[in-house]
Amino acid sequence: MSVITVGTMAFDAIETPFDKVDRIVGGSATYVAxxxxxxxxxxxxxxxIGYDFPEEEIAELRSRGVELDGVEVVADKKSFFWSxxxxxxxxxxxxxxxDLNVLEDFNPIVPDSYQGAEFLMLxxxxxxxxxxxxxxxxxxxxxxxxxxxxxxxDIALExxxxxxxxxxxxxxxxxxxxxxxxxxxxxKAARKILTMGPKFLIIKKGEHGALLFNENHVFFxxxxxxxxxxxxxxxxxxxxxxxxxxxxxQKRVSPLEIRRAMVAxxxxxxxxxxxxxxxxxxxxTSRKINKRCAEFYDYAKIPKLGV
Amino acid sequence: MSVITVGTMAFDAIETPFDKVDRIVGGSATYVAxxxxxxxxxxxxxxxIGYDFPEEEIAELRSRGVELDGVEVVADKKSFFWSxxxxxxxxxxxxxxxDLNVLEDFNPIVPDSYQGAEFLMLxxxxxxxxxxxxxxxxxxxxxxxxxxxxxxxDIALExxxxxxxxxxxxxxxxxxxxxxxxxxxxxKAARKILTMGPKFLIIKKGEHGALLFNENHVFFxxxxxxxxxxxxxxxxxxxxxxxxxxxxxQKRVSPLEIRRAMVAxxxxxxxxxxxxxxxxxxxxTSRKINKRCAEFYDYAKIPKLGV
Numbered sequence: 001m002s003v004i005t006v007g008t009m010a011f012d013a014i015e016t017p018f019d020k021v022d023r024i025v026g027g028s029a030t031y032v033a034x035x036x037x038x039x040x041x042x043x044x045x046x047x048x049i050g051y052d053f054p055e056e057e058i059a060e061l062r063s064r065g066v067e068l069d070g071v072e073v074v075a076d077k078k079s080f081f082w083s084x085x086x087x088x089x090x091x092x093x094x095x096x097x098x099d100l101n102v103l104e105d106f107n108p109i110v111p112d113s114y115q116g117a118e119f120l121m122l123x124x125x126x127x128x129x130x131x132x133x134x135x136x137x138x139x140x141x142x143x144x145x146x147x148x149x150x151x152x153x154d155i156a157l158e159x160x161x162x163x164x165x166x167x168x169x170x171x172x173x174x175x176x177x178x179x180x181x182x183x184x185x186x187x188k189a190a191r192k193i194l195t196m197g198p199k200f201l202i203i204k205k206g207e208h209g210a211l212l213f214n215e216n217h218v219f220f221x222x223x224x225x226x227x228x229x230x231x232x233x234x235x236x237x238x239x240x241x242x243x244x245x246x247x248x249x250q251k252r253v254s255p256l257e258i259r260r261a262m263v264a265x266x267x268x269x270x271x272x273x274x275x276x277x278x279x280x281x282x283x284x285t286s287r288k289i290n291k292r293c294a295e296f297y298d299y300a301k302i303p304k305l306g307v
Numbered sequence: 308m309s310v311i312t313v314g315t316m317a318f319d320a321i322e323t324p325f326d327k328v329d330r331i332v333g334g335s336a337t338y339v340a341x342x343x344x345x346x347x348x349x350x351x352x353x354x355x356i357g358y359d360f361p362e363e364e365i366a367e368l369r370s371r372g373v374e375l376d377g378v379e380v381v382a383d384k385k386s387f388f389w390s391x392x393x394x395x396x397x398x399x400x401x402x403x404x405x406d407l408n409v410l411e412d413f414n415p416i417v418p419d420s421y422q423g424a425e426f427l428m429l430x431x432x433x434x435x436x437x438x439x440x441x442x443x444x445x446x447x448x449x450x451x452x453x454x455x456x457x458x459x460x461d462i463a464l465e466x467x468x469x470x471x472x473x474x475x476x477x478x479x480x481x482x483x484x485x486x487x488x489x490x491x492x493x494x495k496a497a498r499k500i501l502t503m504g505p506k507f508l509i510i511k512k513g514e515h516g517a518l519l520f521n522e523n524h525v526f527f528x529x530x531x532x533x534x535x536x537x538x539x540x541x542x543x544x545x546x547x548x549x550x551x552x553x554x555x556x557q558k559r560v561s562p563l564e565i566r567r568a569m570v571a572x573x574x575x576x577x578x579x580x581x582x583x584x585x586x587x588x589x590x591x592t593s594r595k596i597n598k599r600c601a602e603f604y605d606y607a608k609i610p611k612l613g614v
Contacts, residue, residue, distance in 0.1 A: 088491075184395075187534045208515045211532065218606050220529045225518065227494045246612065260612040293612065299525050300609045305553065305567040305600065 003248040004114050004141070005032045005241070006046040006133050007123020008103065009053060009071065013083035014233055014276065016090065024277040025057050027080065028123035028147070031234035033066045034281045035241025035268045036121070038289060040248040041065030044114045046133065048072045048106045050079040060282065069111040074102045090229045091206055110136040118142040119248045121240060122167070124149050127159035134166050143253050145169040145244050146198070147236070150176050164197040169258075171202045171240055186211065187218070200258060202243075204236055212262055214255060221262040222300050224270040224292070231276045235269045238281055242268030267292045310555040311421050311448075312339045312548070313353040313440050314430020315410065316360060316378065320390035321540055321583065323397065331584040332364050334387065335430035335454070338541035340373045341588045342548025342575045343428070345596060347555040348372025351421045353440065355379045355413045357386040367589065376418040381409045397536045398513055417443040425449040426555045428547060429474070431456050434466035441473050450560050452476040452551050453505075454543070457483050471504040476565075478509045478547055493518065494525070507565060509550075511543055519569055521562060528569040529607050531577040531599070538583045542576045545588055549575030574599045 007029030013022045029047045036043045043066045051074070061068065083097040108129055120141040122130040130146060146167040152160050153176065164170065170193065174186060180196075181189035186203060190213035193201050201213040207229070209222040246264035250257050267289060271280040314336030320329045336354045343350045350373045358381070368375065390404040415436055427448040429437040437453060453474040459467050460483065471477065477500065481493060487503075488496035493510060497520035500508050510518040514536070516529040553571035557564050574596060578587040 187532050218532050220607050222527045225494050225525050260610050263612055300527050302607045303567050305570055
């Protein structure tokens with residue numbers, strides 16, 4: 001099985017109440033790729049970078065099983081740059097700087113070598129670009145997962161709705177689910193969004209876990225309780241990477257496997273929050289992941305009671 | 308088995324974004340008693356009411372198996388009155404009025420007929436009164452659960468710490484856990500609070516569920532997703548009532564049974580949020596509770612994955 005991931009590869013500068021870093025590796029596709037590669041290879045990356053993206057990171061991605069044929073390198077421009085500052089609760093942040101740089105020219109091209117991939121992860125990007133990737137695929141993947149954000153709901157809602165018609169799973173946060181549906185109740189919001197195209201809706205609530213809606217079912221995966229949340233940047237993308245990576249490693253896509261994939265995403269995201277940049281998921285082993293999974297079960301396994 | 312509950316029986320006036328009611332029956336002990344009575348009887352109530360507390364409510368409580376020998380009736384004073392207004396998100400509220408009335412004279416007396424009760428639920432009250440109830444019991448109950456609030460941490464912290472030394476389970480919300488411990492991280496807060504006396508700490512997070520800490524274990528019970536949260540007043544007390552009621556109906560108190568009791572509390576609290584006042588839990592049947600439990604498992608049961 002292989003999975004195509006589309007999104008940004010970038011530099012971030014991050015300030016938390018505890019620390020501050022300048023120009024560390026980030027970007028949605030970077031987080032997704034490292035997380036997914038823990039479950040499946042190859043991960044086939046589609047992105048764009050400038051002359052300044054580190055050689056060592058490219059080498060590291062390759063060593064983890066990430067193919068980069070679909071990553072355009074622009075020789076005379078810088079990579080996408082984002083800078084943000086977290087509030088004291090680590091749950092909210094302000095964006096300080098967004099330098100699009102190479103991202104202004106991004107026109108994702110699916111390499112021939114990626115054709116036939118069975119899974120597609122569309123990272124948060126301009127909806128037209130997400131649609132272009134879907135349209136370039138000669139065989140429709142078994143599963144298409146889409147991330148997006150409120151920004152595109154504000155400025156490109158009709159395009160976004162076109163993409164929605166073509167995807168299987170939509171990933172948004174609670175505020176975005178409310179905005180997209182016009183409903184305050186998440187249960188009602190989900191019901192409406194599930195009429196727009198996706199068969200599954202995942203609503204991410206950060207430290208408050210993630211909800212999965214499909215048909216009349218709701219499933220909840222809580223976030224793991226961490227002693228310290230060091231840096232939550234990329235947690236949503238890491239969740240997405242763990243989610244689609246796990247699914248890609250399985251024989252079938254079923255509602256049960258999708259629930260399991262929520263667990264995989266949750267566990268990977270917990271590692272991400274413990275380190276700056278992608279460091280939380282680049283040196284994981286099956287042993288470490290299994291150990292964290294066991295902790296997760298002890299934490300979240302609901303015992304039955306007979307009343 | 309029997310359970311003693313101590314707390315207020317009151318009138319509430321509540322305004323939500325959807326509706327407004329004046330002088331409906333409320334009070335921590337009322338919510339606790341109705342919830343607990345779904346699992347165990349008798350529930351032995353200790354409280355104080357004025358001349359205005361409705362006869363019909365007294366009759367209704369009795370019919371559900373609640374004993375009222377420990378409820379003092381003050382002939383020339385009104386019952387405790389609280390009024391609050393919920394914000395649009397239904398997660399936060401402002402207190403508009405607090406008329407203590409009879410509560411100013413509350414001096415809880417344990418009737419002889421309550422002696423020997425194996426479970427004690429100390430509702431949120433002045434810590435000195437909670438301590439007085441513990442000290443009146445000739446045989447120490449098998450399990451003492453204590454609720455409290457930030458108000459007592461502000462004005463009676465030393466008394467509160469005395470009570471803490473004598474209880475098995477403490478129930479607080481996340482802000483109160485942080486205030487009591489001086490730690491921002493809930494994991495660190497719990498570790499500190501567990502050195503103050505209780506063997507179990509439950510941190511209630513409203514719509515974001517509840518955490519249980521004991522020794523090195525953490526367990527999480529998510530709140531059920533409701534289509535509409537009609538009125539969350541009393542949800543915490545209903546959780547407490549379901550929690551101690553379920554435990555009282557079991558042969559043993561063990562960490563596993565305490566996890567199950569969290570599920571019972573969660574399920575009862577979900578009913579509470581669907582109606583004003585105590586109406587959500589006064590007409591429940593085992594059948595309704597079991598049906599909601601089954602929904603809860605479908606929602607929160609974590610599937611295992613092999614990585």
